[in-house]
Amino acid sequence: MSTQDMIVVDEAVAGYTPDVDILRGMSVRARQDEIVTLLGPNGCGKSTLLKTIAGYLTPRSGRVLLEGQDVSSLPVHRKIQQTGLGFVPQTENVFTSLSIRENLQVGGHHLPERAVRERMEELCQHYPVLKRKFKDPAASMSGGERQILALARALMPRPRMLLLDEPSAGLSPKMLAEVFEAVQQIRDHEGVCILMVEQNAMEALRISDRAYVLSMGRVALTGRAADLMDDPQVRELYLGGRAA
Secondary structure, three states, X not given: OOOOEEEEEXXXXXXXXXXXXXXXXXXXXXXOOOEEEEEOOOOOOHHHHHHHHHOOOOOOEEEEEEOOEEOOOOOHHHHHXXXXXXXXXXXXXXXXXXXXXXXXXXXXXXXXXXXXXXXXXXXHHHOHHHHHOOOOEHHHOOHHHHHHHHHHHXXXXXXXXXXXXXXXXXXXXXXXXXXXXXXXXXXXHHOOEEEEEOOOHHHHHHHOOEEEEEEOXXXXXXXXXXXXXXXXXXXXXXXXXXXX
């Protein structure tokens, strides 16, 4: 595994209103070819951290670096196009009125037409459900299938880094396993650095390389995913049930 840091958050302070900090000096990092999961209770800052990295929020202090470049104040539309970053939000992550083909085209809208066609064909080979329903509206897909589409759409421009906000939310156990398998394939076959917020803590740790447990806008614990899974105190305090 490469030791190159792809995503670095350094002492970030951020929030949605002027007087309330959700992130209170948050520092995390994720390396190339690595899945890093963010765990912790509701309100601890997991999704806020992803939005700060993606550019929906600008940190009040601290820095966000992507591949060593300080992008703290770069807005989301420029960050997605210029830095090799992809983002799959938890909700409303596909256009249900558009077909699978049209959703993928949106993901590659700034690519040359030929590149869009070739990439769509490649992704349809990786994810057969996209090929089977290529001309159908996304509204016809199940929740798990929509997550696969959302992942594939984010992969259209070949990002080097990917932010996932609770990809298993609302899925059945069978579809959860399929989506997590797809996440592993993205790391293994695309070489993408993945930073993931997940409520299914134990399942997420099984496919992750490392993890951070967040509390009150700060990092409470961090370590190898396997070590955190095997630590009885960690399991009891942070992983007993669904760490959302």
